[in-house]
Amino acid sequence: MASKLRSYIHCIEKIQRDIQSPPKYDGTSDSIEFIIKFKFICANNNWTKDKVKVDSLIICFLKSALHWFLGYRDKQGSTVFTYSQLEKAFLKAFPSSRTFTTLSEDITDRYEQKPGQNPIAYVYSKQYYLLASDPSITEICQVRRTISKLQPEYLETCHLLQPQTIEQLVENIHTIQDSIHMKVSRAFAGI
Numbered sequence: 001m002a003s004k005l006r007s008y009i010h011c012i013e014k015i016q017r018d019i020q021s022p023p024k025y026d027g028t029s030d031s032i033e034f035i036i037k038f039k040f041i042c043a044n045n046n047w048t049k050d051k052v053k054v055d056s057l058i059i060c061f062l063k064s065a066l067h068w069f070l071g072y073r074d075k076q077g078s079t080v081f082t083y084s085q086l087e088k089a090f091l092k093a094f095p096s097s098r099t100f101t102t103l104s105e106d107i108t109d110r111y112e113q114k115p116g117q118n119p120i121a122y123v124y125s126k127q128y129y130l131l132a133s134d135p136s137i138t139e140i141c142q143v144r145r146t147i148s149k150l151q152p153e154y155l156e157t158c159h160l161l162q163p164q165t166i167e168q169l170v171e172n173i174h175t176i177q178d179s180i181h182m183k184v185s186r187a188f189a190g191i
Contacts, residue, residue: 019045020041020044020045021041022037022038022041022042022056022057022059022060023037023038023041023060024060024061024062025060025061025062025065025094026061026062026063026064026065027062027063027064027065027068027094028063028064030096030098031090031091031094031095031096032091032096032098033096033098034060035087035090035091038056038057038060039128040111040125040128040129042056043124043125043128044121044122044124044125044128050082050083053083054081054082054083054086057083057086057087057090058086065090065094068090068093068094069090072089072093108126108129108130108133108145111125111126111129111149112149112150113126113149113150113151113154115151117151119150119151119154119173119177120170120173120174122146122149122150123146123166123169123170123173124166126142126145126146126149127142127146127166130142130145130146139164139165139166140164140165142166143163143164143165143166143168143169146166146169147159147163147169153176153180154173154176157172157176158172158173158176
């Protein structure tokens with residue numbers, strides 16, 4: 001019983017570590033950069049339902065952005081919005097001098113696996129970044145650009161294994177994780 005409880009607590013802690021908090025927006029920074037980061041966090045956290053994205057976006061608003069949203073909500077006469085409606089209205093209210101494409105490319109090139117971040121979650125969110133910045137990018141290019149920003153314990157082995165698809169990359173990461181877990185288990189067992 002105690003071991004099941006520890007296992008359950010470990011799973012909950014892992015889920016909490018893997019969930020990323022969305023950025024806040026107060027009306028002073030670049031609106032498109034904020035939306036792109038917000039979308040990536042949604043993808044990483046697997047927030048796919050429209051209501052979850054709308055509620056999460058609203059919570060991100062501070063100061064002038066929150067003031068704008070309250071006025072927008074009152075003007076619409078409704079508290080029910082789709083994510084795309086809210087995003088479109090937000091970007092109209094807070095215009096940017098940059099475009100989605102150039103900003104997405106900048107963010108995509110800088111986006112790397114953070115220490116402790118689940119590598120599988122990183123792979124899928126990086127894939128989302130890449131596709132958002134260039135919908136015509138080939139899968140092999142996605143794989144190569146994703147591998148280049150992996151943490152060192154995954155980077156070298158994935159380069160050597162040369163996966164050609166995202167699915168192969170994920171399988172390789174699972175194999176590496178199994179190997180790491182086996183080494184840790186042996187170390188604890190004194191082997």
